[in-house]
Amino acid sequence: MEQGLGSDSNAPPGSIDKSRVLDVRPLRSLVPVFPSPQGMSSISTPQPTPFVCVPPSGPFPSGVQPFYPFLVQNDSQRTTGGQNQPNNFGFGSNIPAPVPLNSFRTPPAHANRGPGRPKKASKARGSGSIVIEDDGYSDSQNHSDQYGFSMHVTDAEVASNSVKRRGRPRKRRTENGEEFDVESLVNNFLTVFKLKEFDDFRRSSGDKDTVGTILLAFDLLRRRLTQLEEAKDLAPGIARRPDLKAATLLMTKGVRTNSTKRIGHVPGVEIGDIFFFRMELCLVGLHAPSMAGIDYMSVKITMDEEPVAVSIVSSGGYDDDGDDCDVIIYSGQGGVQRRDGQMFDQKLERGNLALEKSLHRANDVRVVRGIKDIAGSNGKIYVYDGLYKIQESWVEKNKSGCNVFKYKLVRVPGQPEAFSLWKSIQQWKDGTATRTGIILPDLTSGAESLPVALVNDVDGEKGPAHFTYVPSLKYSQPFSAPKPSTGCHCLGGCQPGDTHCPCSQRNDGFLPYSSLGVLFTNKSLIHECGLTCACPPNCRSRMSQAGIKVRLEVFKTKNRGWGLRSWDPIRAGGFICEYAGDIIKASTAVLRESNSDVFLHIAFFAIRHIPPMQELTYDYGIVPPEKADKGKKKCLCGSVKCRGFFY
């Protein structure tokens, strides 16, 4: 947010004049996607709209200027990780040596060959080999066993990751006998996101921009498929699992990144980043298997190869994790019959063997925590919690009396908070811990359904002055509408696939939001139900009218005044808040006198997943030429896509 918002550091806490608490000035020079008066009538429908929201970026209809309400500021520097510890196998001096699990080893197919890949023991697959320098993982100084050699990592991915699926493009027949062209849909996405000529280098190794673009493309495609699936008449059976479908379509086109496996961090993914689907982990290379919880790769050790674990997904949730956020007790994989659920002993092979090898090699293992959270589609969110080392392993008997492998993973010190932050926030919310630095528990004074705290844990400032909280938009001038608006008659709420609903028709025949309230598309203009509609207040098409859904806090930043962030995770397309305050004539020239019920609102939706406590930022948009040299201010948002200035 903007720097230089006034301060009122003299007022003691508790005696604050709330009318002077914040000097959050309206977005004076905001250049949002306000339709121009003549453009308004030509955008999508000749009919005026009962309620209009402005969501994230285009494609923009003619007469509409682009405006990215939110870009996530991401200024936390990734720790380089791999604090290469001297080789005591990763154990502290007080920690007992691990129980050897070798007795559980599955007998190799060929007795002379190493484990893992019996027939290809000394072969480096793929088009090239990467040799990892002696980076401290090697324990050859201390041990002369089979683990004591430098590691040659085979690049097993490069050659195989651009395989194209054969066959005709998939089309789904609609009830009208027309075929829905999924291929064209995907190609459109690739064009829009400039992913058509996705090169091998970015596929093999990513960066923040690539990761962000792929996740954005995935989620929009997934949401679009969900929307199509809901309106089955248009594309029946197009995707029962839109997450899998969207990811498969992208991967078939070779659109993925970090497909070369690596130990340690993945370029472009930062500690604390959140994901809502397993396939997202796959697409960005954080954790390749679509189902399995352990990802591993083959490393070459002189003439032999052996598997080492590179990442795990711990899907436990809060309750299973104990009090220590930095320790995970992880169960091995296998031991369950797929068909009937019958249990048997786990075997020391595949992921289990890789974890055991990683214990001895003391290599970093990425950890993704599955966290129970209502914001996730199935109540689960994945958080990248950084690097861990495996410290111990042992065998337990489960209830059926079968052997289960257990691995103790301990977080590498010095990394930014991730999972532990979630736990803290949970405690703030349930009252078992207090948020430090709170100046006002709720600066809205109850105007919102959820409190918005005012927090300063940076310095002594007690809050910006000259601020009155307004929950909705004020108009200096009414909004122009060429014709009277027509509401819907959906008494039970607007339903997907209802071709008669006028509100759906205004959104190209679809409801604008999913059943979870996630915006389906990044269109520049959304039509919501309004005053003249018969649908109830909880209608899906009234998303932005229901108030904020996440716990927000206004907080003091270190270098740019006061900012806004959320205690809750926000998924891409999720509604954050409505722009509230005065719309000033000079800044917009868009709103005009009207006698209809059309209201234009500005609503902020997340462009990408936003982890808790990450500052919310937005893009002020493109500078009007006449303003290019006037009122220019340096932007401090810190985003990789920052324009540098706003006006």
Next chain:
DNA sequence: GGCTCTTCAAGTTC
């Protein structure tokens, strides 16, 4: 050894 093809294992999502 190198390549392709098939089989199998793993768990999430709605």
Next chain:
DNA sequence: CGAACTTGAAGAGC
């Protein structure tokens, strides 16, 4: 609740 679904490793074959 259980059907539907995926990728990538492992194995077989040439």
